[in-house]
Amino acid sequence: MSAVRRPLPEPLIRVQDSPLHGQGVFAARRIANGTRVIEYLGERVSHAEADRRYADKQVSDNHTFLFTVNTRTVIDAGVDGNEARYINHSCEPNCESVIEKGRVFIDAIRPIEPGEELTYDYQIQREPDDPPDIDAIFACRCGFGGCRGSMLWPPRRRARGG
Numbered sequence: 286m287s288a289v290r291r292p293l294p295e296p297l298i299r300v301q302d303s304p305l306h307g308q309g310v311f312a313a314r315r316i317a318n319g320t321r322v323i324e325y326l327g328e329r330v331s332h333a334e335a336d337r338r339y340a341d342k343q344v345s346d347n348h349t350f351l352f353t354v355n356t357r358t359v360i361d362a363g364v365d366g367n368e369a370r371y372i373n374h375s376c377e378p379n380c381e382s383v384i385e386k387g388r389v390f391i392d393a394i395r396p397i398e399p400g401e402e403l404t405y406d407y408q409i410q411r412e413p414d415d416p417p418d419i420d421a422i423f424a425c426r427c428g429f430g431g432c433r434g435s436m437l438w439p440p441r442r443r444a445r446g447g
């Protein structure tokens with residue numbers, strides 16, 4: 286028996302230290318606008334289970350491996366996750382997260398040059414039980430001109446009452 290060996294295609298992305306935060310994901314070769322780069326994988330759990338798992342986490346550690354899919358499901362990329370969990374947030378991203386039939390994909394929204402870091406806007410939703418320092422916990426220092434200073438969405442807590 287003989288098998289024809291084709292060279293493996295060069296991977297699209299690689300994980301390395303990031304100037305934004307911890308490790309990040311970088312383009313290993315040019316990525317065309319609209320490319321579906323990677324699926325965000327991990328264990329699918331309920332919100333209650335995700336809260337239970339990370340209740341003891343240091344609040345100053347904002348590196349989250351959780352992705353909210355909908356009101357029932359959270360993907361915990363800390364369990365069986367892939368490189369997608371290392372993609373950092375920025376306020377002027379070159380990718381976006383797309384939810385399709387309960388699955389989460391990261392798509393390029395403009396051409397990305399080799400060596401460029403991939404980012405998407407986390408748009409973490411505000412919850413009524415957020416601690417008062419939630420904006421400090423999820424502070425953004427992406428450094429882009431349009432940085433809103435927070436990974437949360439909407440950017441500012443809405444003023445209540447008068």
Ligand SMILES: [Zn+2]
Nearest residue numbers: 376425427432
């Ligand atoms: Zn920012």
